Amino acid sequence: MDPHEAFIVVLMGLSSMVTIALTAVGEVFAERSGVVNIGLEGILLASAWSATYADIALHSWAAGYLAGLAVGALLGLLHAAISVYARGDQIIAGVGLNIAAAGATTLGIRAAWGNYGQSPPVPSRPPAFTVLGVRESFMVPLTIALSILLWWILERTRIGLRVKAVGDDPASADALGISVERTRLAAVVLGGSLAGLAGAYMSVDYLGSFVKLMSAGRGFIALAAVAFSGWDVLGALLGSLVFGVGDALATYYTTVKGASAAAYPYKTIPYILTLIAVSATAWRARMPRALGRPYRRE
Amino acid sequence: MSLKSRIASEAALVAATLAIGLAVGALVAYSFHAPPLQVIGVMMGSWRVLPDVVAEYAAMLALTGAAFALPLYAGLFNIGAEGAFQLGALTALWAAIQWGGIAAPLLLGMASGALLLALAGWLRTRLSVNEVLSTIMLNWVVYWLLLYLVATRLEDPYHPERTLEVPASSRLPWVHVGHTAIPSTLLISAAVLAVLWVFVRMTRWGLTLRFAGANEWTARTRGVRVEAYRIASMAAAGLLSGLAGALHILGYSHSIDVIGGAVRGFGYNGIGVALMGRNDMLAIIPAALLFAVLLTGSSLVEPAYGVPKEAGDFIVGVIVLLLAVPEALRLVGRLRRG
Numbered sequence: 001m002d003p004h005e006a007f008i009v010v011l012m013g014l015s016s017m018v019t020i021a022l023t024a025v026g027e028v029f030a031e032r033s034g035v036v037n038i039g040l041e042g043i044l045l046a047s048a049w050s051a052t053y054a055d056i057a058l059h060s061w062a063a064g065y066l067a068g069l070a071v072g073a074l075l076g077l078l079h080a081a082i083s084v085y086a087r088g089d090q091i092i093a094g095v096g097l098n099i100a101a102a103g104a105t106t107l108g109i110r111a112a113w114g115n116y117g118q119s120p121p122v123p124s125r126p127p128a129f130t131v132l133g134v135r136e137s138f139m140v141p142l143t144i145a146l147s148i149l150l151w152w153i154l155e156r157t158r159i160g161l162r163v164k165a166v167g168d169d170p171a172s173a174d175a176l177g178i179s180v181e182r183t184r185l186a187a188v189v190l191g192g193s194l195a196g197l198a199g200a201y202m203s204v205d206y207l208g209s210f211v212k213l214m215s216a217g218r219g220f221i222a223l224a225a226v227a228f229s230g231w232d233v234l235g236a237l238l239g240s241l242v243f244g245v246g247d248a249l250a251t252y253y254t255t256v257k258g259a260s261a262a263a264y265p266y267k268t269i270p271y272i273l274t275l276i277a278v279s280a281t282a283w284r285a286r287m288p289r290a291l292g293r294p295y296r297r298e
Numbered sequence: 299m300s301l302k303s304r305i306a307s308e309a310a311l312v313a314a315t316l317a318i319g320l321a322v323g324a325l326v327a328y329s330f331h332a333p334p335l336q337v338i339g340v341m342m343g344s345w346r347v348l349p350d351v352v353a354e355y356a357a358m359l360a361l362t363g364a365a366f367a368l369p370l371y372a373g374l375f376n377i378g379a380e381g382a383f384q385l386g387a388l389t390a391l392w393a394a395i396q397w398g399g400i401a402a403p404l405l406l407g408m409a410s411g412a413l414l415l416a417l418a419g420w421l422r423t424r425l426s427v428n429e430v431l432s433t434i435m436l437n438w439v440v441y442w443l444l445l446y447l448v449a450t451r452l453e454d455p456y457h458p459e460r461t462l463e464v465p466a467s468s469r470l471p472w473v474h475v476g477h478t479a480i481p482s483t484l485l486i487s488a489a490v491l492a493v494l495w496v497f498v499r500m501t502r503w504g505l506t507l508r509f510a511g512a513n514e515w516t517a518r519t520r521g522v523r524v525e526a527y528r529i530a531s532m533a534a535a536g537l538l539s540g541l542a543g544a545l546h547i548l549g550y551s552h553s554i555d556v557i558g559g560a561v562r563g564f565g566y567n568g569i570g571v572a573l574m575g576r577n578d579m580l581a582i583i584p585a586a587l588l589f590a591v592l593l594t595g596s597s598l599v600e601p602a603y604g605v606p607k608e609a610g611d612f613i614v615g616v617i618v619l620l621l622a623v624p625e626a627l628r629l630v631g632r633l634r635r636g
Contacts, residue, residue, distance in 0.1 A: 100619055
């Protein structure tokens with residue numbers, strides 16, 4: 001790979017970064033508030049399907065993004081209802097969400113478009129610019145800007161302080177008059193909404209159609225980016241870029257090798273890269289202390 | 299609460315989640331313009347039409363269910379049965395083609411699964427890598443390597459849509475009782491679950507394992523090597539999943555198709571089986587039968603009524619989501635948090 005090609009791979013990495021980054025940045029908020037959402041993979045799929053459906057029905061990419069956002073927020077609300085209010089097991093709720101979304105969206109392909117594998121191409125795609133022949137959506141700069149804004153909110157404002165307080169020491173936060181439940185609900189719904197945007201990006205923007213099980217583990221790679229970052233918004237953005245480039249490398253080699261089975265080993269690159277990156281950094285991360293634990297007032 | 303009333307309340311909960319899951323299935327049928335009650339009837343009646351398939355699926359799901367349940371006793375969420383099952387199947391297939399016989403493919407299938415998940419256990423205890431993350435990543439790595447090897451090294455030149463088949467000397471027999479044939483894999487699986495039940499309930503190691511999961515800190519102060527127990531529980535889970543994969547190849551599918559359909563989904567569905575079996579090794583067996591009926595049934599519904607077989611996956615997802623609600627999961631909560 002010469003420097004020119006390497007640069008192209010990085011450019012491709014930027015556009016695959018968006019899905020992972022939006023999901024990861026939202027999940028940083030949810031986890032800092034004390035709630036893990038393993039169901040991000042399912043939210044990506046459900047919102048990607050809904051966005052495609054809305055885009056095809058209304059011939060509008062904006063409607064697609066709105067549908068993705070709404071479905072993401074709703075599923076975030078469902079996860080919060082189970083894990084925050086009903087004090088259910090967060091991991092199992094997330095696993096259930098993933099299995100249900102994988103089944104439902106595959107059913108949805110049949111129901112909406114009458115085949116087994118994918119939707120037709122969407123009629124309307126958002127504006128994009130081209131750098132050295134690589135398509136970059138307007139979402140690339142927007143994701144970076146949004147991440148900086150959310151970092152500022154989490155680290156420099158009272159809202160961020162509240163989120164971190166309920167994630168680290170819910171009993172003390174409660175004693176100070178902060179509603180643990182409502183703060184966690186808001187953080188999880190924010191996380192779901194951003195994953196919903198990410199899902200819409202994946203189908204109507206990045207690929208231009210919905211394909212069966214197209215998220216291919218990206219929800220989990222986003223969770224890895226959160227762990228890799230040490231629960232920091234900008235760190236998660238950086239991690240997403242690294243994993244996005246891993247994704248792009250897999251795509252690059254697949255294209256070079258043609259669509260034959262010989263390219264399959266390259267498809268493992270993003271997963272192995274993720275595993276190595278998290279293994280190298282997870283041990284020193286400082287986890288929110290109440291992560292994964294439902295709060296009960298004594 | 300007495301044991302009897304506790305079992306009754308658990309059974310009521312499981313029945314309620316199943317009823318809601320089936321109601322959702324009926325809605326799906328309705329949305330595909332199929333008669334809901336008949337669809338559910340065909341789905342749940344699959345054991346009469348395809349008893350051999352149901353028996354074989356139940357054998358596999360009981361083992362992958364146990365692979366989720368065992369590390370949970372030590373406080374770990376093992377999502378890696380899917381990858382370990384596929385790796386076990388692939389290794390057993392390769393060994394059977396290479397050497398024939400039953401012992402080598404079975405042992406190597408178990409060993410490969412055990413190594414895969416021991417790695418996840420080691421990453422968790424040594425480098426604090428969350429086991430949910432590492433096992434999902436490993437599942438994907440195994441999946442792509444499986445598809446690669448199936449389409450290249452193991453391909454049958456006369457049937458490019460699948461691998462070479464397991465030779466006759468490596469095939470597991472079916473046991474004939476009167477007019478019905480029972481797969482020997484079901485007998486092996488039930489025996490393994492019974493041994494695990496005794497292990498978890500009645501041995502010193504089983505007790506220590508549960509202690510390490512229920513109260514990590516206290517266990518540590520009492521000199522329990524929590525890390526060793528956790529790695530061992532993951533390795534054992536990998537061994538169980540690898541065994542399932544090997545049994546599936548030697549006893550049932552005999553080859554793997556190029557899209558891996560023959561070996562997909564057993565691991566993920568095992569999670570639902572373990573949850574529905576309330577993490578009890580013996581209760582996992584009827585839960586596995588129920589899931590096997592449901593999943594086999596959903597493939598019957600497709601040709602009969604045009605309702606896609608993924609309806610089965612959707613119902614399973616809804617059931618797992620419901621089982622996450624705490625009243626239904628008192629048990630897991632107790633195991634995890636002490």
